[in-house]
Amino acid sequence: MAEAGTLHDAFIDELRDTYDAERQLTKALAKLAKAASSPPLREAFESHLTETQGQIERLEQVFVSLDEKVRGKHCDGIAGIIEEGKSIMEEDFDDDTMDACLIAAGQRAEHYEMAAYGTLVAWARAMGHSEAADLLQETLEEEKAADEKLSSLAEGGINQNAAEATHSDEDEAAVAVGGGARKKGPTNGKSGARRR
Numbered sequence: 001m002a003e004a005g006t007l008h009d010a011f012i013d014e015l016r017d018t019y020d021a022e023r024q025l026t027k028a029l030a031k032l033a034k035a036a037s038s039p040p041l042r043e044a045f046e047s048h049l050t051e052t053q054g055q056i057e058r059l060e061q062v063f064v065s066l067d068e069k070v071r072g073k074h075c076d077g078i079a080g081i082i083e084e085g086k087s088i089m090e091e092d093f094d095d096d097t098m099d100a101c102l103i104a105a106g107q108r109a110e111h112y113e114m115a116a117y118g119t120l121v122a123w124a125r126a127m128g129h130s131e132a133a134d135l136l137q138e139t140l141e142e143e144k145a146a147d148e149k150l151s152s153l154a155e156g157g158i159n160q161n162a163a164e165a166t167h168s169d170e171d172e173a174a175v176a177v178g179g180g181a182r183k184k185g186p187t188n189g190k191s192g193a194r195r196r
Helices: 007-035 039-065 076-089 095-126 130-178
Strands: none
Touching (some): 007 039, 007 076, 007 095, 039 130, 095 130
């Protein structure tokens, strides 16, 4: 019977999964930036792409600190999140709605990463790998900051602009279909009460 794996084995497996996730995200972030119409949102994605490249280097330092070979293991979780993001980019949304959806896609990835890094930090600390834990904690803080930046962009106007575009589209559709805004009460000059 094979020897049971240890927390160290699970840690290295998670580290390889996260390494692959970051590498996949470098491609995805470039596409999100290109699809964004809001200059601050585009800048946020481009800035996080640069950060992500640094995070990959930091993960490589973690592998070295543990005398482990630097290599990834395909991350199905982030691949699925990226695929959802690609589907969103294929939709025919107005610019504001697309930006709101891009933020949602970006935050899905950030939350996935925060969960992974939170686990890695906790496990590294539990096993006494303080150098690895400190490096991973630095990345966790960057992921939290990226998520907060996306939230501030969404709450700072992008979501509201998308909502207003929705309402103006609904108003235009009502005018086109009904010939104008609905009036209350009968339009024939008679009262609404029934006569006997």
